[in-house]
Amino acid sequence: MSGSIEVVNPATGEPIATYEGWSPDRIETAVERAHAASRTWALVPVPERAARAARLARTLREHKDRLAPLVVAEMGKPVGEAEGEVEKSAVTADYYARHGAGILADERVEVDGAEAWVAYEPAGLVLAVMPWNFPVWQVMRFAIPSLVAGNGVLLKHAPNVTGSALAVQDLFVEAGFPDHLVTALVVAEPDVPETTARLIEDDRIAAVTLTGSNRAGAAVGSAAGRAAKKSVLELGGSDAFVVLDDADIEAAAAAAVKARFTNSGQSCVCAKRFIVDASVADAFTSAFVVGVQALRAGDPRERDTQVGPLARDDLRAAIQRQVDESVVAGARLLTGGKPLPGAGYFYQPTVLADTGPGMPAFDEETFGPLAAVAVAHGDEEAVRLANAGAYGLGLSVWTADAGRGIALARRITSGAAFINAVVASDPRLPFGGTKRSGYGRELAAAGVREFTNTRTYWVGT
Structure with a gap:
């Protein structure tokens, strides 16, 4: 057990760092130290824990110029988005x-x-299995409320962002959190399933949270269930972006470009299925394609780059399969549809028209720069198409009548509904999904209380 982790720059395809995976003994030592730190931290008064969060905010801003380039190098995010x-x-x-x-x-x-x-009392040490697409934010949106709640964090980050994981761990220490309270484990890819399952069974682990694929979520959720431990799963998404017949088409199309191609399309809350009323479908699609074709794909270190590479070559191959199979099934390719030439894992921003249920671009999560446009003949069909997917994370509805948009949104299953706005996460509002997009909530009051023991006290008088 334990091997090496080679981190590759997806913009060049060249290795940038190698890490040695930890042995079971080293992981055991880390868990013991993290457990001890979490028990001590639970006794710290809440106002003091919150004050450390304020110091963390300052530390994050002070180190933005170090963290953002690391994110760019490890997963290819355009530098402006990494700073954001x-x-x-x-x-x-x-x-x-x-x-x-x-x-x-x-x-x-x-x-x-x-x-x-x-x-609301601390749960204990929480295992966090985190993805690569937002190497800093994904960790922080779970870890900050959990630490303020009095818990410890055992971080199993994605191997291809190991440098970011270790940098985040060091950042918490610099911000004044105790040593080992946030511990990043370095686990080689072949060892991840066994190591994660063993940790979930460990009595020192109080709960587990995962952001990632449905396959990983099923494994973690079932393991947590067998161990009778709390779990939060934030899984895939295939968000519907619904454009009604009275929408401002130019505004909707401009927002659609942003909604789909942020983070090069590698986000669970990116809009992926664009369901457009037939009466405005041609106008919307034309404006949308013009916006997509204007996107600048290239070196993520350059500030005018809007679309960087995919994080791994296998992800690019998956997008190509979804495009090819959807076209065979009847979709029309309007722009893009193939890898960009040269080094790195770049793929052309792509739009497919005439999509619908039964096509990979509509049914599956497309984790890259691929948009699927479907035509709806009236609101009833728009609702049916939006609900046809297996996921239920976010929803965006565009209309001149906000009341109409809200009424329609109430008929579509999702964890969040945005009217005339792009779906986004915000610390003031709960974030999470339904259906195959998972369960549990992060952020806001719900997020800080997810990993607490909601305890009743009764004192007879």
């Missing part, structure tokens, strides 16, 4: 620094003949 990821993490730290103590305060309950209240 760090800033969003800092904003989240600020939010919990201000509101964490209030969210976690005891809640008094009026009971005749007794004094009663509900307390």
Whole structure:
């Protein structure tokens, strides 16, 4: 057991770092230290924990110029978006620094003949299995509220962003959190399933959270269930972007480009299925394609780059399969549809028209720069197509009548519904999915309480 991890720059295809995977003995030592640190941290008063979050926000901003280039190098994110990821993490730290103590305060309950209240107490050491597509933000949006809640964090990050994982770990220490309270494990890819399963079974692990694929989520969720431990799963997404017949088409098309191609399309909350009313389908599609063709794909270190490479070559191959099979099934290729020439894992921003259920571009999660346009003949069919997918993470509806948009959104299953806006996560609002997009919530009050023991106190008088 234990091998090496080679991190490759996806913009060049060249190796940039090699890490030795940890042995079981080293992992055991790390777990023991993290468990001890979490037990001590649980005794720290909530206002002091929140104050550390404020220091973390400052530390994140101070190290933006170091963290962002590391994200660019390891997973190919355009540099402006990488800097935005760090800033969003800092904003989240600020939010919990201000509101964490209030969210976690005891809640008094009026009971005749007794004094009663509900307390939110630390769960313990939480295992976090995190993905590569937002190497800093994905960790921070879970870790910050969990730490303010009094828990410890055992981080199993994606191997291809090992450098980012270790940098994040060091950042918490620099911000004043105790040593080992946030511990990044270095696990070679072949060892990940066995190591993760063993950790979930470990009595020192109180709960587990995963952001990743449905296959990984099924494995982690079932292991947590067997161990009777709390789990939160944020899985895939194939968000519908619904354009109704009264929408501002130019605004909707411009937003659609942003919604689909942020992070080079490698996001669970990227809009992926564009369901457009037949009366405006031609106008929307034309404007959308023009916007897509104007995107600049290239070196993610350059500030005018809007679409970088895919993080791995196998991901690019998956997008090509989805395009090819969808075209065979009847979809029309409007732009893109093949890898960009040269080094790195670049793929042309791509739009398919005439898609629908039964095509990979519509049914599957497309994790890259591929958009699927489907035509709906009226609101009823728009609802049916939006609900036809297996996922239920986000939803965006575009209409001149907000009330109509809300009414339609209530008929579509998702964890979030945005009207005339692009789906996004915000520390002030809960984030999570339904159906095959997972369960549980991150961010806001729900996120800080997810990994607490909601404890009832009753004192007879």
